[in-house]
Amino acid sequence: MAGKVRYLDSREDEQERGITMESSAISLYFKLVKSAEEGKTIESEYLINLIDSPGHVDFSSEVSTASRLCDGGLVLIDVVEGVCTQTISVLRQAWIDKVRPILVFNKMDRLIVELKMTPHEAYLHINKILEQANAIMATFFTGDLMEEEATKLAAEKKQKSQEEEEFDENKIYDWSMEERDDSDIYFDPAKGNVIFASAVDGWAFRIQQFAAFYTKKLGFKEQVLQKCLWGEYYFDPKAKRVLLPKHLKGRNMKPMFVQFVLENIWAVYGSVIVEPDRERVEKIVNALKIKVLPRDMRSRDPQILLTAIFAQWLPLSTCVLLAIIGQLPPPKDAQRIRIPRMIYPNLHFKRNEAIEPTNETERALYDCDLSDQAPAVAYVSKMFAVPIDLLPENRRKQMTAEEMRERGRRQRDLRAAHALLDQTGEGIPLDAEQISALTEEAEALEIQDMKELKGERIIGFARLYSGKIRVGQKLYVLGPKYDPKYPSKHVSEITVDSLYLIMGRDLESLDEVCAGNVFGIGGLEGHILKNGMLASSLNDVKNMAGVKMESSPIVRVALEPEDPTEMDKLVEGLRLLNQADPCVEVMLQETGEHVILTAGELHLERCLRDLKERFAKIEIHVSDPIVPFRESIVRGELPVNKEKEGLVTPRGKVEIKISSKHLTLQVQTVPLPSRITEFLLEHTASIKAIVEEKLVKKNMENEDNEVQDALQDTGDGSTVVTNKFLSAKELREALEKEFALAKKEGGPFAQYWDGIVDQIWAFGPRRVGSNLLVNRIPGYVRKSFFEVDSTKSTEVSGDHADEVIKVEENEKALSILDVDFHIHTGFQLSTLTGPLCAEPVTGVCYIVQAVDIHPDDSANGDGEPVDVRSRLHTIQGQVIAATKEACKQGFLDWSPRLLLAMYTCDIQATAEVLGRVYAVISRRKGRIVSEDLKDGTHFWQIHALLPVVESFGFPDEIRKRTSGAASPQLVFSGFEMLDEDPFWVPTTEEELEDLGEKADKENLARKYMDMVRKRKGMFVEKKLVEHAEKQRTLKKN
Missing domain, CATH: 3.30.70.870 (Elongation Factor G (Translational Gtpase), domain 3)
Structure with missing residues (x-):
């Protein structure tokens, strides 16, 4: 943990870059000896499972997988940089998973050596960072409290609506909230949940250590001194009293934390590093009553002496392990709070609320039952690969001295026996061919053994929550989609072939694992892809698998x-x-x-x-x-040619007839308000749940249903997933409110939002996107999308008599019912691949205003309708194509826009390199959002937005231009509209005068669109000859 070994960074690229890229675990044994009464001592033994997780934002998924296995965490903050974006993400993950955090202020040495701060300046700086961290925790607490109150009010409203509605003034206007104690969520050095450390110099401390040290010198009780060593408390040496700021009476005094803690550490650095003074160092060593070797005192490298002093005075490992034991809950206490939230993720719990188990399996999980009778339940958070030759069973074992002597004795006896045979001449002589054959066979066996030891073995990274797991035991593997209602699906049975104690880069074989431990398990290959659950029995087992990653693959x-x-x-x-x-x-x-x-x-x-x-x-x-893009539309300016011609139909309205002339489709395309688009993206998971519920009720699901696969997220981070799922009724009501607000805001499209929620036909793309298909066909009524009690096997629901337009009372006639699903399919296809560059569409509403069916009697001389149903499949295919084309034409009738995937970029840089940072961001088409000088430092905090498509090579360029003085942190933030029409050309006199007919100004939207079209093999409109008069003529020979 402390030092330069980097034992848990086992990968070569981790060692090269000096950062962690994969979560790795180690089990640490710690014996604590406490003094008791009458000079006796009490020994306590602890096994701490420590998981080292990456801090880089690209590997935040590793943090997500690790936090599910842990009961507590050490959150490291660079004391110079302060709270960064990733710090907030980690604290949020800890809050969601109910992992109790300890705050570690690392790199304290930088305040002394780099920033040259005085102890008092350092105290003020650290205090500000601590306040920021506590403010973040307060936002999490407030958010949960607001959500609890909203749920409570919704329940009361629902109950009231069922009863007789009466006007109750108190309930309507009562905005008061139940008071909750939030004192235990904050970081406070006096409580012991804050560590001050310098990992590179190998030291760390908590307030308690200095309180114990000064309790005899100052004559205070240790508990009192512990409370006063942090904060605005001052020590009066004459009166030997602790003073508050109001009692200073103008005296210039230092806080006790500065006087008794920081000044001592500053003194060590000052005597060893800043201004080396041998005599002063010896005085400090004697005063601290520590032993430093003479060779360390004589060393020419001051870093060796510094490390030696701190290793004796404030050892990092002891401080951290004591903090873990004292502040973090044991598995039994932690699981009572964490397990209910993992089993019932959609229920609302009060903070630190423990609920009663409903069955014996839950009781074993809540109590972390270690008995043999308890059901074994484990969670596999991820799979990791290990070279086969590094597995314990394939490693060459270290022989003991006795075993080596025994092997030598056997070899001597064997040589003596061979020599005796040679002398007596006994045995059968072999010819050259037999000797060659035996040699080749031995070599072949050796090569085969070497091949078997090559390759990778997949091991599960797991935690056991109850019971015991042994090698050879049979377990059930439950996939992330496992549902107790369908116990035969997403379940397989395995036999445990190996168990491992994970020790960083090494694995040690185990025969048995008890509840509460993190371990490795073999035999899961082919049964678990990313994560899953293991259980010895399927009785009353709830699924805990499925972790939402903080970072989406983009x-x-x-x-x-x-x-x-x-x-x-x-x-x-x-x-x-x-x-x-x-x-x-x-x-x-x-x-x-x-x-x-x-x-x-x-x-x-x-x-x-x-x-x-x-x-x-x-x-x-x-x-x-x-890089993914999105396509959308805005109102924009009307093209000049349409202004001159005059619009016969409203903008975005398209009427198209299928090629067989049997049907005409009329579609009106309008852009959705931004608030509606954001709402749909935020509640994608709720829409998906409604669609899946419909499929279940229609008995359409299979084990790996194609429609279920089509509902999967696109995996590019376009959706904002919330933890809470809204029911169909709640989603409908919320959407109605949003449309009512959009209509109230006015605008040219307000007339389209009347009653639109009950007319929603489908969402798209993939049935869950942010585009709407709306049914406004006269006389054709469909059930609302939000009604999930359908029993039909097709997408159409309700009574056929209410839905079918009676063109002719003839069985041979075509009806809308025959093409309903195919209009829906055409809509899904058109929103999945937009017209600009075949990227998904977002924020567009397609209103089907009419479907006119034309009887076909031209082919029959008797005047009877032709049997159109004989060509139904052909017509349905044409309807899909026509719907797709109508949506495309309606889309292009507006002013199209591309949405760019964006990174939020956080950079800390000094004033000297600020201009170079801005130049790189500007060249990469980025935008500066804010810049602030961090208090107490000479660092500027720059917050910018950068298109993902322009980000490749950006970190290297920043480091190169600033000579390593600045390093960016990129976090995907979503999609942002590029307000530029890819088809824009100069048309007005001013534009033609400024830009000319060719418009040499770079059109970024056109550039990105052509780039994607070219990559996909689509047609790109490009002039081969730009300037005919400027072509170079090759010289003739």
Whole structure:
């Protein structure tokens, strides 16, 4: 933990970069000896399962998987940089998973050596960072409290609506909230949940250590001194009293934390590093009553002496382990709070509320039952790959001295026996061919053994919540989609073939694991992809699998082997990578391309390195990064030619007839208000749940239903997932309110929002997106999308008599009912691949205003209708194509826009390199949002927005331009509209005068659109000859 070994950073690239990229665990044994009465001592033994998680935002999925296994956490903050974006994400993850945090202010040495702060300046600086961290915790607490109150009010409203409605003034206007004690959620050094540390110098301390040290000198009780050593408390040496600020009476005194804690640490650094003074160092060593070796005192490297002093005075490992034991709950206490929230994620719990178990399995989970009778229930948070030759069963074991002597004795006896046989001449002589055959066979066996020891083994990274697991035991594996209502689905049975104690880069074999421990388990390959559950019995088991990652994979690349014959190795390598990395997604596109999706550029680099060196072990050709876009529309200006011609139909209205002339479709396209689009994106999970519920009630689901797969998230971070699912009724009411507010705001489209919620036909794309298909066909009534009690097997619900337009009372006639589902399919296709560059559409409403069916009697001389139903399949296919084309034309009738995937970029830089940082951001089409000088430092905090498509190579360029003085942190923030029409050309006299007919000004939207179209093999409108008069003529020979 302290020092330069970096034991838990086992990967080569982790060692090279000096950062953690994968979560790795280690089990630490700690014996604590406490003094008791009458000079006796009490010994306590602890086993601490420590998981080291990455801090880089690209690997925040590793934090998500680790937090599910932990009961507490150490949140590290760079004391110079302060609270960063990733700090907030980690604290939020800890709050959601009910992981109790301890705050660690790391890199304290930088305040002394780099920033040259005085102890009092350092105290003020640290106090501000602590206030920021506590403010973040307060926002989480307030958010939960508001949600609890909203749920309570909704329940009261529901109960009141069922009774007789009476006007109750108190209930309507009572905005008071129940008071809750939030004192235990904050970080306070006096409570012991804050550590001050310098990991590179190997020291750390809490207030308690100095309180115990000064209690005899100052004559205070340790508990009193502990409360006063942090905050605005001052010590009067004459009166030997602790003073508050109001009692200072103008005296210039230092806070006790500065006087008794920081000044001592500053004195050590001052005597050893800043202004080396041998005599002063010896006085400090004697005063602290510590022993420093003479060779360390004589060392020319002051860092060695500094580390030696602090290792004796304030050892980091002891401080951290004591904080973990004292502040973090044991598994039994933690599981009573955490397990109910994992089993029932959609229920509302009060903070620190423990509920009673409903069955014996829950009781065992809540109590962390270690008995043999308790059911074994474990959660596998991720899978990780280990080289087969590094597994304990394949490692060469270290022989003891006795075993080595025994082996030597056997070898001597064997040599003596061979010598005796040679002398007596006994035995059968072998010819050259037999000797060669035996040699080749031995070599072949040796090569086969070496091949078996090569490759990777997939191990599960798990925690046992109750019971015991033994090698050879049979367990059920429950997938993330497991539902107790359907116990036969997403379940498989395995036999545990190996158990491991995870010790950083090494694994140690185990025969048995008890509840409360983190461990590795073999035998899950082919049964668990990313995460899952293990259970010894399916009775009363609830699914705890499924972790929402903080970072969505946004960057994708296509892969192919340089040697086409090695495609099978690439496929196998991708399979292993998909299991070993919790965040990466592997896809096989319709074009046959193998694509991987990663969280960022650094994550992509790590995945490609793993593929080439560990999993596939082949050379791979990688495409340029593929970044998702979105397509939308705005009102914009009307094209000049349409203004001159005059509009016969409203803008966005398209009427199209299918090729067989049997049907005419009329679709009105309008842009959705931004508030509606944001609402739909925020509640995508709720819409998905409603659609899935419909499918279940229609008995359409299969084990791996195609429609279920179509409902999966696109995996590019376009949706904002909330923890709370709204029911169909709640979602309908909330959407009605949003449309009412949109209508109240006015605008040119307000007339379209009357009664639109009950007319919603479908959402898209993938049935859950932010686009609407609305039914306003006269006489054609469908049930509301939000009614989930349908029993029909098609998308149409309700009584047929209310839905069918009676064109002719003839069975041969065509009806809207026959093409209902195909209009819906055309809408889904059009929103999945927009007209600009075949990217998903967002924020568009398609209103079907008419479907006119034309009887076809031209082919029959008797005047009877032709049997159109004989050509129904052809007509239905034409309806899909016509719907898609109508949506496309209506979309292009407005002013189209591209939405860019955006990163929020946080950079800390000094004033000297600020201009270079701005230049790089500007060149990358970024936008500065804010800039602030951090109090007490010379660092500027820059907050910017940067398009993902322009971000590749951005961190390296920043570091290069600033000579390493600035390093950016990129976090995906969503999609932002690029307010530029890709089809814009100069038309007015002013524009033509300024830009000319060719409009040499770069059109960014057009550039991005053409780039994507070219990559997808679509037509790109590009002039081969820009300036005919400027073509160069090659010289004739």
